[in-house]
Amino acid sequence: MCTPAILPVLSSAGAALTGTTAAAGTAAAAANAQLAIKGIQAGAAVFGAISKANEKNKAVARNAQSAKDAYFVKTKQANRRILQEQIQASQQKQDADLKALKAQGTASAAAAGAGVQGVDVDRLMDDFERSEGVLTDRISQRLEGMQQQNEMDKLAFQSEANNRINSMQPQSFAETLFNVVEPLAGFGLDYYDTQSRMASLEAN
Amino acid sequence: MARAVVGNPFENQIPTVAPTARPVDIYEKGVIKKSPFEALANSLTNLERKATPIFQAEEKRRADKEFAEGQELYAKTRKSIGDAVKAGIIDEGASPYLRKGYRIANLNVLSARYAAELNEALTAQKLYTNGSPEAIEEFTEKFYDEFQQKNGFDGFATTEVADYFLATASKANEAFRESWRTKHLAYQKDQNYLAFQNEVGTYVKSSFLETDTAEARAVKVSNLARWITDRAKEAGVDGMDMSKVNQNIIDSVVLSAYEMNDAGVLDVLDNVATGTGILGGTVAARKAKFDAATAIATKKQKDEEAQIKALESQQKQQIGSFLQDGLVAAFDARVGKEGAGDKFDNAIVELNKIGTTEAFNAAKTLTNFNDTMIAKGREERNVDDANFAFVKTQIRKIDDASEALDLLTDAMTNDLIDDTQSGTLFSLWEKLNKEEPPVKEDFSNPATGVPSVLTDFLKTVTKEPFDQISQQDAVIVQQATFEFEDMYVELAAEKKADKGSDLTNYEKRLIAREVVTALADTYVLPDSEDEAIKTLDDISRERKKRALIDKRETETGDGGTGTVPDFSGSGSD
Numbered sequence: 050m051c052t053p054a055i056l057p058v059l060s061s062a063g064a065a066l067t068g069t070t071a072a073a074g075t076a077a078a079a080a081n082a083q084l085a086i087k088g089i090q091a092g093a094a095v096f097g098a099i100s101k102a103n104e105k106n107k108a109v110a111r112n113a114q115s116a117k118d119a120y121f122v123k124t125k126q127a128n129r130r131i132l133q134e135q136i137q138a139s140q141q142k143q144d145a146d147l148k149a150l151k152a153q154g155t156a157s158a159a160a161a162g163a164g165v166q167g168v169d170v171d172r173l174m175d176d177f178e179r180s181e182g183v184l185t186d187r188i189s190q191r192l193e194g195m196q197q198q199n200e201m202d203k204l205a206f207q208s209e210a211n212n213r214i215n216s217m218q219p220q221s222f223a224e225t226l227f228n229v230v231e232p233l234a235g236f237g238l239d240y241y242d243t244q245s246r247m248a249s250l251e252a253n
Numbered sequence: 254m255a256r257a258v259v260g261n262p263f264e265n266q267i268p269t270v271a272p273t274a275r276p277v278d279i280y281e282k283g284v285i286k287k288s289p290f291e292a293l294a295n296s297l298t299n300l301e302r303k304a305t306p307i308f309q310a311e312e313k314r315r316a317d318k319e320f321a322e323g324q325e326l327y328a329k330t331r332k333s334i335g336d337a338v339k340a341g342i343i344d345e346g347a348s349p350y351l352r353k354g355y356r357i358a359n360l361n362v363l364s365a366r367y368a369a370e371l372n373e374a375l376t377a378q379k380l381y382t383n384g385s386p387e388a389i390e391e392f393t394e395k396f397y398d399e400f401q402q403k404n405g406f407d408g409f410a411t412t413e414v415a416d417y418f419l420a421t422a423s424k425a426n427e428a429f430r431e432s433w434r435t436k437h438l439a440y441q442k443d444q445n446y447l448a449f450q451n452e453v454g455t456y457v458k459s460s461f462l463e464t465d466t467a468e469a470r471a472v473k474v475s476n477l478a479r480w481i482t483d484r485a486k487e488a489g490v491d492g493m494d495m496s497k498v499n500q501n502i503i504d505s506v507v508l509s510a511y512e513m514n515d516a517g518v519l520d521v522l523d524n525v526a527t528g529t530g531i532l533g534g535t536v537a538a539r540k541a542k543f544d545a546a547t548a549i550a551t552k553k554q555k556d557e558e559a560q561i562k563a564l565e566s567q568q569k570q571q572i573g574s575f576l577q578d579g580l581v582a583a584f585d586a587r588v589g590k591e592g593a594g595d596k597f598d599n600a601i602v603e604l605n606k607i608g609t610t611e612a613f614n615a616a617k618t619l620t621n622f623n624d625t626m627i628a629k630g631r632e633e634r635n636v637d638d639a640n641f642a643f644v645k646t647q648i649r650k651i652d653d654a655s656e657a658l659d660l661l662t663d664a665m666t667n668d669l670i671d672d673t674q675s676g677t678l679f680s681l682w683e684k685l686n687k688e689e690p691p692v693k694e695d696f697s698n699p700a701t702g703v704p705s706v707l708t709d710f711l712k713t714v715t716k717e718p719f720d721q722i723s724q725q726d727a728v729i730v731q732q733a734t735f736e737f738e739d740m741y742v743e744l745a746a747e748k749k750a751d752k753g754s755d756l757t758n759y760e761k762r763l764i765a766r767e768v769v770t771a772l773a774d775t776y777v778l779p780d781s782e783d784e785a786i787k788t789l790d791d792i793s794r795e796r797k798k799r800a801l802i803d804k805r806e807t808e809t810g811d812g813g814t815g816t817v818p819d820f821s822g823s824g825s826d
Contacts, residue, residue: 145263148262148263149262149263151262152260152261152262152263173261176261177261177262177263180261180262180263180264180267181263183263183267184263184266184267184268187267187268187269187270190270191270191271191273194270194272194273194274195273197273197274198273198274198275201274201277201279202277204277204279205277205278205279207279208278208279208280208281209278211281212280212281212282215281215282215284216282218284218286218287221287221289221292222289223289223292223293224287224289224291224292224295226292227292227293227295227296228292228296230296231296231299231300234296234300235299235300235303238300238303238304238307239303239307241307241311242307242310242311245310245311245314246310246314249314249318
């Protein structure tokens with residue numbers, strides 16, 4: 050509905066660009082209208098390209114920040130978990146020491162009560178200590194394994210963050226520049242093409 | 254109390270170390286850093302998609318334009334590309350499209366010209382008379398090669414020649430062969446019929462004579478018709494179209510009748526037999542006969558009219574010529590030219606010989622004109638005075654009085670003089686002849702000195718020699734002579750009367766000189782007087798010069814030995 054109404058306006062704008070006057074409804078008027086539309090398209094594309102570049106770069110920054118935040122939180126939680134594991138292992142070691150001491154005390158008391166001394170009691174005591182040592186050693190081994198895994202998890206978190214950051218690349222100035230130049234150059238070509246076609250129609 | 258048994262609290266309570274390692278993903282996707290040139294390349298790629306068709310369209314437009322310019326340029330110059338470059342019409346570095354357009358236009362013209370010239374050659378060189386297809390083929394190939402050499406085909410690309418010339422040339426060659434074949438067949442047929450027609454025409458023309466009698470002509474007509482009938486049958490046997498054969502016979506006989514200007518020749522057609530009857534009975538023959546007879550009659554009539562017109566024209570020309578002669582003679586007669594009358598009479602006679610009304614009218618007009626001219630001439634030339642002078646001259650020569658009277662009588666009878674003039678002349682005769690010896694003898698007697706005085710006087714009247722004087726001068730001389738004689742007679746009579754005796758020759762000479770002096774103012778030319786004065790001056794100077802020379806020579810001889818002349822006593826002019 051609006052095409053017939055806007056066509057003369059566009060044709061006038063195109064005529065101003067090409068310097069060609071033509072009655073509405075003629076082929077030249079249509080060409081002028083097309084050129085005007087392409088000019089508007091080029092202007093919109095320029096503004097669109099600039100806006101898109103700005104928005105994209107903002108999104109990239111936000112994405113990077115978010116990836117970094119996630120990496121920080123995950124790493125912190127993993128470290129906290131290891132710390133908790135360390136506390137747990139320490140407590141287990143303390144419990145084992147207490148258990149061994151308690152058993153030694155009980156055994157010593159019993160032996161003393163029975164008047165038993167000698168090598169057997171010493172061996173029993175050593176057995177208690179050895180068992181405690183084995184237990185704490187295993188606790189340490191487990192904790193060490195967890196710490197090693199934690200380090201690996203942090204590497205994974207780092208990789209994940211990098212992937213996330215790299216997933217969105219900022220638009221370079223050159224790309225932005227060319228994205229701006231491209232529609233303008235395209236319109237220049239359209240303008241040149243229209244001018245040439247119009248000129249070719251003119252007598253020498 | 255029993256002793257407490259102490260066991261190992263860690264018995265069966267020490268856990269094993271479970272594996273805690275698990276794989277983690279540390280893969281990092283490779284990132285390719287975008288180069289500015291990549292963006293540039295992308296933009297250029299996008300632009301190239303758009304620009305390529307635009308520039309192609311522009312290139313095509315410009316190519317079309319330059320191509321058209323080249324074609325237009327050739328249409329203006331009509332020169333080969335080589336000549337155009339040499340002449341500077343096309344630059345050596347000019348657009349290839351322009352050069353191509355120029356060449357293509359040239360080729361298009363050449364292809365059209367080739368077809369036209371080839372077709373013209375068929376007619377101009379009468380190739381259709383040649384019955385050999387091989388010769389035609391050879392001619393075509395030769396024509397093609399010569400055409401290419403003549404028009405500089407080396408300057409064209411092979412593809413151009415193939416695209417823009419060969420197709421047309423091939424069509425032209427084929428059309429040429431087909432045209433040759435068609436025309437040759439038609440030519441052969443025409444030749445056959447023409448030969449038949451010529452043969453019949455030759456026989457018809459050679460058969461009849463203007464001197465033929467009616468009987469001889471009837472026999473000739475019959476024989477000729479029989480021969481033509483036989484020839485027509487033979488032609489039919491040879492496969493010739495009988496309608497055309499009959500038409501050829503009609504045309505031939507009719508043409509012969511035209512050429513001989515004899516409608517009787519057409520009777521032959523009434524005796525030629527065709528398949529169904531008599532040739533002369535056909536509509537075509539009857540129409541041709543009628544037209545020919547009418548045309549011949551008309552032609553004869555026109556010839557006669559032309560002859561009449563020619564005669565009239567000739568008579569008109571003769572009338573004009575004789576009229577002209579008569580007019581000239583009339584003008585001559587007006588001024589009294591000798592022989593003019595004879596010429597005029599001859600013109601009148603010739604006009605009367607022509608005998609036409611126009612000629613008679615011309616003679617009548619000319620006669621009236623001549624009469625008028627004569628009358629006018631008399632007035633202008635004072636014929637009466639001339640007649641009087643003529644008679645006066647004659648009477649001066651007569652010694653006898655009766656002869657003088659006879660002369661005067663004849664002159665009066667012929668209206669040369671009237672009565673008064675007759676009396677005057679006779680009085681003159683008496684003056685000249687009454688003395689004894691007559692006074693007129695003084696004019697012829699050299700002893701008196703009068704003739705020499707008269708002759709010297711007359712020489713001053715005209716510049717021309719006496720034997721070459723013109724008519725006008727002759728009249729003046731005659732008039733001067735008359736006046737001299739008249740005055741001499743009068744003056745001599747007075748002197749004689751005064752003296753009372755005859756005059757001596759010296760006195761006569763003095764009288765003559767006196768008369769000459771009196772007539773000098775009237776007759777002597779001023780130039781003659783001037784020259785006489787000049788001559789006298791010259792003579793005077795010459796005499797003075799000689800006197801001076803004589804004087805110097807005398808003084809030098811008397812002066813002794815001195816070499817220096819003595820001018821003391823001599824005057825100088």
